[in-house]
Amino acid sequence: MKIWFLSTISKIRQWIQGRYGYDQLSRFLFILTLALIVLSRISVLRFLYIPALLLLSWSCIRCYSANHKRRRAEYAAYLRIKSFFSLQKRKWSERKTHTYFKCSSCKKTLRIPKRKGKMRITCPECGYVVEKRT
Ligand SMILES: [Zn+2]
Structure with a gap:
C-alpha cells in the first residue's frame, strides 16, 4: 500500500513538473466563475451556469497546460485588456x-x-x- 502510494505521488509529481501553473488570469477566471455560479442561483439567470463551468474548465486547463507559449500569449492579452480598463478608470477619476x-x-x-x-x-x-x- 505504501509503495503504491509513493509511486502514485511520484507519477503525479512528474506529470505536474513543467506545467504552466496559476497566474492572475487563472485567478480572474476563477473569481468570474464563482460570481457566475452565484448569479446562476437566480432563476432568470440560470443559463449562466454553463459559461461558469466553461470558464472553470479553461482556468484548470491553463493551470495544467504544458503549452507555455500559448498561455503566455493569453496572459499578455489579459494584461493589455486590464491596462486599458485601468487607464479608462484613471482618466475618469x-x-x-x-x-x-x-x-x-x-x-x-x-x-x-x-x-x-x-x-x-x-x-x-x-x-x-x-x-x-x-
Ligand atoms: Zn512619443
Missing part, C-alpha cells in the same frame, strides 16, 4: 484635473494638467515636442 492625449509620433498616452494655458510638451518616450492648449 482625473477628468477634472488632467487631460490625456496620444503622442502623434509614438502613440504613447500622455497626461497633462488642465487649465494651464498653452503648453509645450515633450514626449518622454520618443522626445517628440508638441504644443497643446489645456
